[in-house]
Amino acid sequence: MGKVKLLDCTLRDGGYINDWFFGEEAIKGIITKISQTGVEIIEVGFIKGTSYDPNRSVFPNTACFKNVIGKKADHLTYVGMLDMSAPVAKESIMPRDSSSIDGIRVIFKKNKINEAYEYCQYIKKQGYSVFANFVSTDQYSDKEFIEGIEKFNTLHLDGVAIVDTFGMIKRKQFMRLAAIADNNLEKNIMLCYHAHNNLQQAFGNAEALMDMNLKRDICVDACIFGMGRGAGNLNLELFAEFMNENYNANYKIEPMLEIMDEYLAEVYKSKFWGYSLPLYLSAAQKLHPNYAIYLAEKDTLTVKMFNEILKSISPEDKITFSQERAEKYYVQYMENYIDDKNDISRLANDLTGKRIVMLAPGRSLSEYVDIIKKEINKKNTVTIAVNFIAEQFKPNYIFSSNMRRFTKIQGKTEAKYITTSNMKDCEKTDFVVNFSSFSSKKAAIVDNSGVMLLRLLAHIGVKEVFVAGMDGYSPYLGDNYFDNDLEYDYTKEAELRNVLISSEIRDIGQTMSIKFITPTIYIMKQNN
Numbered sequence: 001m002g003k004v005k006l007l008d009c010t011l012r013d014g015g016y017i018n019d020w021f022f023g024e025e026a027i028k029g030i031i032t033k034i035s036q037t038g039v040e041i042i043e044v045g046f047i048k049g050t051s052y053d054p055n056r057s058v059f060p061n062t063a064c065f066k067n068v069i070g071k072k073a074d075h076l077t078y079v080g081m082l083d084m085s086a087p088v089a090k091e092s093i094m095p096r097d098s099s100s101i102d103g104i105r106v107i108f109k110k111n112k113i114n115e116a117y118e119y120c121q122y123i124k125k126q127g128y129s130v131f132a133n134f135v136s137t138d139q140y141s142d143k144e145f146i147e148g149i150e151k152f153n154t155l156h157l158d159g160v161a162i163v164d165t166f167g168m169i170k171r172k173q174f175m176r177l178a179a180i181a182d183n184n185l186e187k188n189i190m191l192c193y194h195a196h197n198n199l200q201q202a203f204g205n206a207e208a209l210m211d212m213n214l215k216r217d218i219c220v221d222a223c224i225f226g227m228g229r230g231a232g233n234l235n236l237e238l239f240a241e242f243m244n245e246n247y248n249a250n251y252k253i254e255p256m257l258e259i260m261d262e263y264l265a266e267v268y269k270s271k272f273w274g275y276s277l278p279l280y281l282s283a284a285q286k287l288h289p290n291y292a293i294y295l296a297e298k299d300t301l302t303v304k305m306f307n308e309i310l311k312s313i314s315p316e317d318k319i320t321f322s323q324e325r326a327e328k329y330y331v332q333y334m335e336n337y338i339d340d341k342n343d344i345s346r347l348a349n350d351l352t353g354k355r356i357v358m359l360a361p362g363r364s365l366s367e368y369v370d371i372i373k374k375e376i377n378k379k380n381t382v383t384i385a386v387n388f389i390a391e392q393f394k395p396n397y398i399f400s401s402n403m404r405r406f407t408k409i410q411g412k413t414e415a416k417y418i419t420t421s422n423m424k425d426c427e428k429t430d431f432v433v434n435f436s437s438f439s440s441k442k443a444a445i446v447d448n449s450g451v452m453l454l455r456l457l458a459h460i461g462v463k464e465v466f467v468a469g470m471d472g473y474s475p476y477l478g479d480n481y482f483d484n485d486l487e488y489d490y491t492k493e494a495e496l497r498n499v500l501i502s503s504e505i506r507d508i509g510q511t512m513s514i515k516f517i518t519p520t521i522y523i524m525k526q527n528n
Contacts, residue, residue: 002217004210004247005040007192008236010259011057012043012081014227017271020045024054026263027068030224033255035073037240041219044069044101047080047088061092065100077102077129084108084116096127103129103158110140113148120155131159133194136319137177138169145177149184159190159219164205166319167198167231168283174205175212182214192219195234197226198283200275202234203242210247224259225268230289231280232273278306285310288321295330300402300447304425309333327443334422334447335436343431347418348460355381356462357517359395360450361388362471364518372468375517386449389413399456401435401449420452442500444493451504458512465514472521473497498522 011022011030022030027045034042044065045057052064059065059080069078078101082088085108093104104123108116116132124130132152134140140148152160162169162177169177174193181191193209195202206220222236237256243249281303282292287310295306309329317325357375359365365372369392376383376393385395387405389412398413400406401420410417410427419426420435438455439446450470457465473494502522505514516522 001210001213002215004243004249005190005217005219006236006240006243006251007041007043007079007219007221008034008037008039008224009043009081009194009221009233010034010223010225010227010236010264011045013194013221013229013233014223014225014264015045015057016229017227017273018267020056020058022055022057022263024068027055027057028070030259030263031068031070033259035076036252036255038075038249038251039236039240040075041077041079041103043079043081043105043221045080047082047092047104048086049088060088062094062100062104063097066097069100072099079103079105079129079131081105081107082119082123084112084119087115087119090119090122093123093126093128101128103131105131105133105159105161107133107135107163109135110144113151117151117155120152120157124155124157129158130155131161131190131192132157133161133163133192135163136165137162138164138173139319142180145180146184149181153184153186153189156186157189159192160185161192161194161219161221163194164196164201166283166287166289167196167201167279168286169205170199170201171204171208174201175208178209178212178214182212182216185216187216190217190219192221194221196228196289197231197233197275198279198289200231203239206234206239207242224256225264226274227264227267228273230273230293231275231283277303281307281310285313285318287313287318290321291326294321294323294326298330298447300334300404302403302407302425305333305403305422327446331436331443331446334439335434336421336424337436338421338432338434340421340432340434340437343433344460347431347433347456351382351457352461353380354462355379356457356465357381357383358450358453358457358465358467358470359383359385359390359393360467360470361386361390362469362518362520364471364520365390365469368468368518371517375466375468384418384453385415386453389415399449399453401439401447401452418453418456440500440504442504444496445500445504448497448501448504451501451508454505454508454512454514458508462512465512467514467516467520468518470516470520470522471518472501 045059047059049060052060080101106116106120120130222234222239224236226232226235240251278292278296282289383395384397384399387400387402395415398415399418403423416430418431419429422435438452440451475494498521505522
């Protein structure tokens with residue numbers, strides 16, 4: 001077997017979790033501790049953008065790496081990564097300087113292979129070690145992969161990588177790709193493997209690469225704590241231990257554990273990565289994992305609904321993600337148009353002329369119980385709860401457009417149910433209204449149930465609504481709901497949601513009086 005090297009890519013690939021904002025002290029600390037482990041290569045960060053922030057492991061040119069590398073360890077090779085989807089200007093790749101990075105890894109999609117070749121050629125002339133990473137290697141036909149390898153052979157690179165971008169390459173397929181690469185790569189080029197863990201194949205594939213006992217040198221990428229977007233990456237500390245036990249390696253595990261404890265544990269608490277059902281479903285459908293991440297953040301879908309949306313994504317869209325594309329498929333599924341004329345008429349008969357008290361599940365609901373009950377007990381009042389049972393208030397109706405929430409509600413209350421047409425799996429409902437008729441046209445709040453109910457009430461002719469518990473979104477996790485079981489993380493988009501919902505309320509308020517009986521961010525927005 002040739003030499004086996006481990007490459008730590010925590011600061012680069014792990015940076016997708018925290019937008020590469022590790023902090024200057026942590027970046028330098030991680031580099032120092034990796035140098036103590038015996039790991040052979042460290043990827044210090046991305047080469048991209050135009051500005052330098054010492055707190056982020058992103059560098060606009062090769063000179064900036066000097067700021068964090070410091071005194072180099074003799075045994076350690078320092079590299080950066082350049083993405084051909086958004087490459088920096090070639091002038092940013094300055095001639096190799098012994099105090100900066102030693103090599104550059106170039107990642108490229110299949111349609112950028114020619115540009116990547118030219119860029120690798122330029123980088124090599126600047127004196128760097130060069131590695132070519134075939135993004136989504138499993139998307140290449142055998143012929144395309146072989147032709148790509150033969151193309152880069154002419155540059156006599158230091159390494160070529162199989163990249164499991166979507167975490168869907170299983171052992172048999174991986175070993176076939178590795179065999180193709182081994183049989184076609186120039187003998188002095190190192191074969192590298194970069195894994196993602198959506199189907200939990202990373203460790204097994206890396207182990208299989210070792211079992212192949214190739215004569216050429218190989219390199220395995222990994223991150224401390226498996227840090228990485230979605231399901232994460234191969235765990236460096238685990239694979240290093242495996243190498244120690246089975247291949248007489250001598251990697252020091254303790255500095256890796258110190259990195260976990262000192263620099264990554266707090267990040268993990270607030271920005272979880274690891275195996276998850278949405279990412280499994282995404283990988284099983286051979287999709288870009290960002291579809292799973294984006295749809296999971298909606299917090300409205302059951303597993304069945306989630307999988308049906310993923311299955312509806314066209315082949316040409318599967319491996320290229322954009323938020324607009326994901327939102328299109330989500331809205332198409334949720335709309336599920338029906339003729340709701342009869343149910344709308346029945347609701348109008350029941351609610352027109354009534355005082356409506358609308359209960360949303362905000363924290364203020366538990367703080368203003370007496371005030372809310374006083375409104376509910378007034379003559380001619382009908383109470384409607386949004387996506388929860390509201391037992392202590394005994395609502396007459398429950399409105400839901402969220403199947404995940406509704407599965408915990410149905411069959412547990414005597415209230416009548418008003419549901420939207422996207423909820424195909426309701427076992428029992430009394431009224432079904434068309435989702436697309438009452439959902440917001442603003443993408444970020446297209447599925448907001450409170451807005452939908454207000455729009456519905458205005459549509460059927462209700463003149464006045466008293467609202468409780470519609471507090472607005474807090475940027476702090478745990479502050480949004482009166483019941484922790486309802487909590488969901490909207491911290492990243494709290495401000496945007498508040499602005500958009502406020503705008504909706506103002507619009508609806510043109511035709512229907514909306515009075516808040518508990519404190520709300522939205523009423524303050526209205527007064528500005």
